[in-house]
Amino acid sequence: MELYGIFEWIYGLLADTGLPEPWLTFVVYLGLGVVIFGTLSVLALFLVWWERKIAGHIQQRFGPMRTGWHGWYQTIMDAVKLLQKEDIRVTTRDKAVFFWAPVVCFVAAYLAYVVIPFGENLWVADLNVGILYIIAVTTLTVISLLMAGWGSNNKYALLGGMRSAAQVVSYEVPMAVSILTIIVFSGSLSMVDIANSQQGNVIFNWFIFKPPFGIIAFLTYITAATAEANRTPFDIPEAEQELVAGYNVEYSGMKFAMFFLAEFVNLFTVSAIATTLFLGAWHGPLLPSWIWFLLKTFGMVLLLMLFRWTFPRLRVDQLMEFAWKFLVPLTFANLILAGWMKYAGWHW
Amino acid sequence: MGVLKDFFNLVKGMTITGKHLGRHAVTIQYPEQKMEMFERSRGVVVLLSDKETGELNCTMCMLCMRACPTAAIQIDAPRDENKKRVLNSFVIDNTLCCYCGLCEEACNFCAIKMAPLYEFSTWNKDDLVWDVKKLQEMGRDVPYEDTRKKKPAAADKPAAEKKPAAAANPGADAKPAAPEAKPAAPEAKPAAPEAKPAAPTEKPEETKDEAAPSKAEPSDDDKKGDV
Numbered sequence: 001m002e003l004y005g006i007f008e009w010i011y012g013l014l015a016d017t018g019l020p021e022p023w024l025t026f027v028v029y030l031g032l033g034v035v036i037f038g039t040l041s042v043l044a045l046f047l048v049w050w051e052r053k054i055a056g057h058i059q060q061r062f063g064p065m066r067t068g069w070h071g072w073y074q075t076i077m078d079a080v081k082l083l084q085k086e087d088i089r090v091t092t093r094d095k096a097v098f099f100w101a102p103v104v105c106f107v108a109a110y111l112a113y114v115v116i117p118f119g120e121n122l123w124v125a126d127l128n129v130g131i132l133y134i135i136a137v138t139t140l141t142v143i144s145l146l147m148a149g150w151g152s153n154n155k156y157a158l159l160g161g162m163r164s165a166a167q168v169v170s171y172e173v174p175m176a177v178s179i180l181t182i183i184v185f186s187g188s189l190s191m192v193d194i195a196n197s198q199q200g201n202v203i204f205n206w207f208i209f210k211p212p213f214g215i216i217a218f219l220t221y222i223t224a225a226t227a228e229a230n231r232t233p234f235d236i237p238e239a240e241q242e243l244v245a246g247y248n249v250e251y252s253g254m255k256f257a258m259f260f261l262a263e264f265v266n267l268f269t270v271s272a273i274a275t276t277l278f279l280g281a282w283h284g285p286l287l288p289s290w291i292w293f294l295l296k297t298f299g300m301v302l303l304l305m306l307f308r309w310t311f312p313r314l315r316v317d318q319l320m321e322f323a324w325k326f327l328v329p330l331t332f333a334n335l336i337l338a339g340w341m342k343y344a345g346w347h348w
Numbered sequence: 349m350g351v352l353k354d355f356f357n358l359v360k361g362m363t364i365t366g367k368h369l370g371r372h373a374v375t376i377q378y379p380e381q382k383m384e385m386f387e388r389s390r391g392v393v394v395l396l397s398d399k400e401t402g403e404l405n406c407t408m409c410m411l412c413m414r415a416c417p418t419a420a421i422q423i424d425a426p427r428d429e430n431k432k433r434v435l436n437s438f439v440i441d442n443t444l445c446c447y448c449g450l451c452e453e454a455c456n457f458c459a460i461k462m463a464p465l466y467e468f469s470t471w472n473k474d475d476l477v478w479d480v481k482k483l484q485e486m487g488r489d490v491p492y493e494d495t496r497k498k499k500p501a502a503a504d505k506p507a508a509e510k511k512p513a514a515a516a517n518p519g520a521d522a523k524p525a526a527p528e529a530k531p532a533a534p535e536a537k538p539a540a541p542e543a544k545p546a547a548p549t550e551k552p553e554e555t556k557d558e559a560a561p562s563k564a565e566p567s568d569d570d571k572k573g574d575v
Binding site: 057058059062309 | 351358361362364365366368369371372373374375377
């Protein structure tokens with residue numbers, strides 16, 4: 001039932017072929033990249049469908065129903081449609097920036113999966129600065145949004161890009177500080193070490209169950225992560241009523257699809273990070289580790305989707321006020337108190 | 349404490365949306381599922397038929413045609429040599445109909461009604477102009493309350509006699525009998541059910557009453573002139 005067995009078997013097969021060393025590593029990591037890229041792309045399509053179903057049912061509708069059982073391949077058909085669409089390019093655009101923005105967005109969304117552990121022994125690389133790496137690469141998204149806004153040469157797109165930059169930079173601080181609280185608990189920056197330090201005691205070793213710091217860090221992380229993923233109630237970079245569509249207003253066809261997919265990959269990323277840091281990663285009784293990981297992550301995704309269809313959007317000034325006047329002091333106080341408790345050796 | 353209160357409000361909102369998530373959708377999946385229409389819903393206009401004889405209730409009094417604000421109803425029913433109306437055509441142009449229901453209100457004989465039917469779209473606009481056959485066919489299964497005064501048993505006889513006479517107009521042929529029977533009713537009713545032989549004797553009375561619909565005729569022609 002453990003997935004890593006399959007990977008080990010395939011690795012054994014590859015090693016038996018007698019490839020010389022640099023090439024063996026290259027082939028292995030290329031294969032892993034393809035597997036993760038494929039899985040996550042399919043997953044993002046599935047998440048779009050899931051989001052539409054949930055939005056529908058919250059509003060007493062069905063959502064997509066026409067394509068397959070309860071419209072399960074609706075987003076696949078949407079992707080096919082977008083692939084066929086004409087790639088409309090504004091004549092006044094900044095050519096290079098306009099072209100590379102969706103690529104950067106797409107790549108940045110997938111970079112975090114290098115260090116995310118999907119289950120026991122199921123990760124691409126165990127970096128000793130894993131969580132730091134994630135914080136660094138997820139911030140790359142903001143550069144792509146700013147590029148899209150600037151390259152489009154459109155006032156709405158530029159406003160969306162600027163808002164996005166302001167928002168993500170602001171919420172990066174409370175997010176990093178609430179992650180630091182977890183690092184205080186685990187004593188390591190490696191994602192695998194963080195996951196392993198939550199092992200045992202059924203579920204009560206999860207960092208979310210370290211009152212009160214764990215739960216406060218979890219709530220602040222979720223808030224900041226929602227802002228990071230540009231989702232409602234923090235979706236002012238793409239506020240439809242104010243900015244048409246925000247940074248992606250001039251994009252069409254495949255480039256738009258890349259932005260769209262990256263958005264949902266980001267949603268899964270923040271949920272996976274929350275699972276690893278607060279919800280005990282792959283640890284859980286009875287079921288195989290990767291199933292536990294996916295269950296928890298999908299639970300987090302569901303929570304974020306409920307956020308989106310429950311809360312109204314914040315105004316720009318409210319957004320900044322909330323980040324700097326509430327979240328930052330709260331997370332810093334939380335971090336300092338947690339560190340003090342840890343230093344004093346009061347374990348609970 | 350304000351923070352806790354706000355947080356509680358957020359949780360409250362989440363529980364509400366969560367509850368709605370669990371409920372069943374109210375959407376009706378149209379081509380597969382259909383909404384049951386109310387009996388009095390104002391759908392397409394049809395002609396009603398008698399529940400027993402299956403013949404049109406229409407007496408060709410032209411009231412609906414005159415009531416129609418968009419001239420969607422066109423009736424051609426000239427009088428024959430016996431001064432009985434013969435239905436040549438009864439056409440409703442559904443592209444003109446505005447579903448106001450004035451024709452149904454004007455009708456005194458439960459002959460025209462807005463049926464709870466709504467599926468009559470076509471590829472061809474001309475198919476929306478319905479003749480009497482189509483109108484009768486559409487109104488065949490439409491439930492309605494028969495508020496007409498009951499025909500006395502005597503009236504059946506002349507109606508039955510008339511049938512073969514006007515065989516040329518199927519569907520409409522029985523109708524000339526109806527105006528005959530109706531005016532007879534007030535006289536026949538007090539005369540008890542044994543009035544059977546009385547009906548023929550009262551023929552002069554009938555013709556007197558028959559004059560009433562004929563009064564409408566000049567204005568009919570006025571209307572035609574307008575159109």
